Amino acid sequence: MADRIQLLPDNIANQIAAGEVIQRPASAVKELLENAVDAGATEIKLLVNDAGKALIQVIDNGVGMSETDARMCFERHATSKIQNINDLFHIRTMGFRGEALASIAAVAQVEMRTKRDQDEAGTCIEIENSVVVKQSPVAMVTGTSIAMKNLFFNVPARRNFLKSNPVELRHIVDEFIRVALAFPHIFFSLTNNGQQLFHLDAGSLKQRITQILGSGYAAKVVPVKEETDYLNIHGFIGKPETAKKTRGDQYFFVNNRFIKSPYLNHAVMSAYQDMIPADSFPMYVLFIDLDPAQVDVNVHPTKQEIKFEDEKIVYAFVQAAVKHALAQFSITPSLEFDLDASIQGLDAVQKPFTDDNKAAAQSSSIFQAFTEANQAHRIEPSNSSSSNSSFRSLGSYIRPQEDDLFEQPTIATASFPSFPAPTETPTSFVSLAAQHGLFSAPEEVKLTQLFNTYVMVPNADHFLLVHQQAAHERVLYERLLQALDQQSLPTQQSLFPATIDVTPTDAVILQELLPYFQKMGYSIEPFGKTTFVIQGTPADMESGNEKIVIERILEQYKHFSSELKLSNREKLLRSVAWQQAVKPGKILTQVEMQALVSDLFNCSMPNAAPNGRPTYTTFRRDQIDKLF
Template identity: 65%
Template sequence: MADIIQLLPDNIANQIAAGEVIQRPASAVKELLENAADAGATEIKLIVSDAGKALIQVIDNGRGMSETDARMAFERHATSKIRHIDDLFRIRTMGFRGEALASIAAVAQVELKTRRPEDELGTYIEIENSSVLKQEPCACPVGTSISMKNLFFSVPARRNFLKSNAAEMRHIVDEFIRVAMAFPNIFFSLTANGQEMFHLEAGSLKSRIVQVLGSSYNAKLVQVKEETDYMNIHGFAGKPETARKTRGDQYFFVNNRFIKSAYLNHAVNSAFESMIAKDSFPSYVLYIDLDPSQVDINVHPTKQEIKFEDEKIVYAFAQAAVKHALAQFSISPSLDFTLNADIQNLDAVNKPFTTEKKDAAVSSDLFKAFTQKHQAHFIERDNKSDLKHWKSFYDTAGETPLGTTDASPAADAGSLLLKPHVASGPAIQVLAEKPLLQLHTTYIIASTNNGFLLVHQQFAHERILYERFGIAAHGKKMATQQTMFPSTLELGHADAALLTDLLPDLQTIGYQVEPFGSNSFVIQGIPADMDAGNEKHSIELLIEQFKHFSSDIKFSKREKLVRCMARQQAIKAGQTLSQKEMLTLIEDLFTCHTPNSTPTGSPTYVEFKEDYLDRMFGR
């Protein structure tokens, strides 16, 4: 029988390696930019076309390569950084992986021009499918220019798995920003389809942060700087007011290499404890320098996941450094007495404080706790434990999906009959003449013909808005109300690119936003049922939620936008509602196609039936 084990041809081996190293255009961008930085360049230009699928070109003014080095760079396992095995654990530079250029040459058509300062002529090399098609001397500036065209042309199946141009471009911008943040002393530019997106002059770290993240950060950064024998940490943390509802502008670098570390993120988040809301995330750009032998950077092919020899020391040090910086700059928890639009609309602010209200307030236990002596230690008895057996007595609405609201002649006067889609299922009859009760400014209790409903106001409104926005996004455009005073929105480069991509879909759900300069936008109109005055913040938050949309299911761009909009615009827990608002919310909920849950599956209400209530009290 013939032997069946064979060695793979080099070009196929390189394509397999490329599957690990070059997963998408952004992967090649990362490798090429890091190589340029390692070459001692002071200027690095990135040029892309068709989101990197047609062209990725990196031009640097670094030290260049000799003819032999230029040819060897495309061989597998070629490196200028490692001579002995111990060198692997002492690497401080970026691009040392031997498969990088070989992998790129296996999946794209590559052209290289490079020249050293001491050489009169440079070297031109053309490679396709791992084979050198041409090599000859050429006239070119000092440094290196490498172009990769038609990514995955030799592996069509891989090309088919690439996302839309907008999605791939976002990944490219992310990688570009990470390298640019690591080297603020280098000039970087990014040109996409002939238009310059980034022009980052060399300068200080703070100026680079402001260039990338936006001018709004200029006066909102706190310097972090601590040094010990074991490790150093420096960089900037955003003041508490820069915190976002999603994990946005957070950058960690270890020995100038961008890393992803939930462990270190937690360290910094804990340093901001009690300064920001629990569901918010601080902004920071932090650099850790320590002996490379204390770090294993070969955990993952992209080198973005690393392991520390002693994680607890690094955690404690990062946390302490940020805490110290915040304390040093006199940033501590404080009360904010400025009233935003939501607070100004509350009854307590708008309506006069009458004598009756004053008497009621003075007689309350809360007032006594603040004004009487020896009250600080007093804690009222918590009776919540008495409710621990209630859970077995309710059933969720998920058993009977409810449908459209129907005014039925059979219903009692002043009641609301809520009929299910399934004809055999029983209807829920909300007694509209009975007052609705808001519990903990989060839940609505509504009496029914055989019990009561406990409705979660935020989840219910999220379901209503999701279906309303969904209808608009798929045909029936929502009405827009023109803003009396159009507001201008300034964004960073990456967020501006994302918003530009979302503009057509935003228009379908009622927003009227127009580009106004490179990274500026004018908000001319907002959805008709949205409160005016907070539109800038709502769009900024929408962008953050969209960027960090997390789900196990791959949703379309429009679906993600609709879900983010519904979550953002829903009335929140803690918002006081009038009787009319509560009744409207319940009516709107039961006109939904799927009223019993949010888009993510959380229940919008729970039904307590009369027979269960009787059983609670042993009847």
């Protein structure tokens, strides 16, 4: 019987290794960018076509390679970073795997051009399926350009598993941002299909943060800097008011390498305790520098998960550093400008404050308003009865603000009039409820709102408690679902179209979702790289809040993207329903409550919100009797 065990050919072994290293175009982007950084480049350009499926090219002005090194770098286990086993535990460079380029060459058609400063000509190498098909001298400037074309051309099964172009481009943008944040002193650019998405000039870390995460953070970040014998921490954290519903703007770097660490994230979150809502996430870009011997970075193929020798010490340092920064921000806010010396020469500063000046100041109405009863809040009494009555009537419109935990107190979205006034009798919803076995007879009932959050629907032997937000989410979800599947919702064209600027990452998401928005009644058009014009909104939505609504829908969409494995269509449906639903804290009239309950029981699945949580619960009289 013949022997059955054989050695794999090199090209197949490389393809198997590539399965670990190169999972999608973004994986190759990460490896190529890290190699460019290690080459000492001050300018790095990333060009992609067809979201990296057709082309990924990285051009740098680093040190370049000799002809021999250019050939060797595509061999398996070839690296310039490791000479002996001890070097593996003192890694300070980015790329050190030794099989990244070999893996890329196994699953793509690669062309590399490279030249050192001391060489007269550079080297051009073309590789296909791990085989060098061409090598020749080439005229070029110092540096390296590596282009990989037709990813997974020889592994069609892997190529079929790639997602849509917008999804793959988002992953590429994520990897690009992580490297660009870690090295703000290097110029980076990203061009997709000939359109430049990022142009990041070299500068400070704060400048790089605002370039990538948005100018809104410019005045809303707090520096973090703590130095100890064991480790150093530096970076920036967002002020509490910048906390969002998604955890997207959170970056940890250990020795300049991006990592994912729920443990350290918990350290930051605990420092923000009681400062932000429980379901919100602060922004942070934090760098931890410590002895490489204290950390193992090679525990995962992507090197994004690492192990610390003493996690508890690192946790304590991170938590203390963030707490210290927040305390400094809240106690001693700094001024961003210097006092003009010429102010010291003004008359008001130079002249003495005489008794006459003092008497004149104390007799003024402004001074008295701040010293009499109620100080600045004092209102002069008026003899006019009409003014008193108007003040009382104004007070009748005052409503309690919504709880901060439930967001959007300022937005009058499609809450009401998205509940149309019921055309049937007020008891129509009871008839509907009877069909679901909730009521024995369609008797007329009066609804009650509890805690500005729940609607109580009484009956003879039990009552329902309807959660107003969950119920409205279900109503809106089914209405939007019908719009996507059948007839689009009507659009109300804006008299003055609003312009919205988003981050490059959000621009990719929004571009992908435009067809769905169109069917939901939103008319949004691209206007440049990261700018969109909102030409129209759903007919029942109050104008003036379009920008905030779209921004919050995107935030909620990204929240679903990070937590749930849903289709883009489903995530957007849930996001819009959540955004437009009436929130806890909103006072409802009797007509609005009846319309809500009626619409709820007209739904195909009235008992659950889109996310699965119940829309109502039933309390039977015998259950309540037992409590007493």
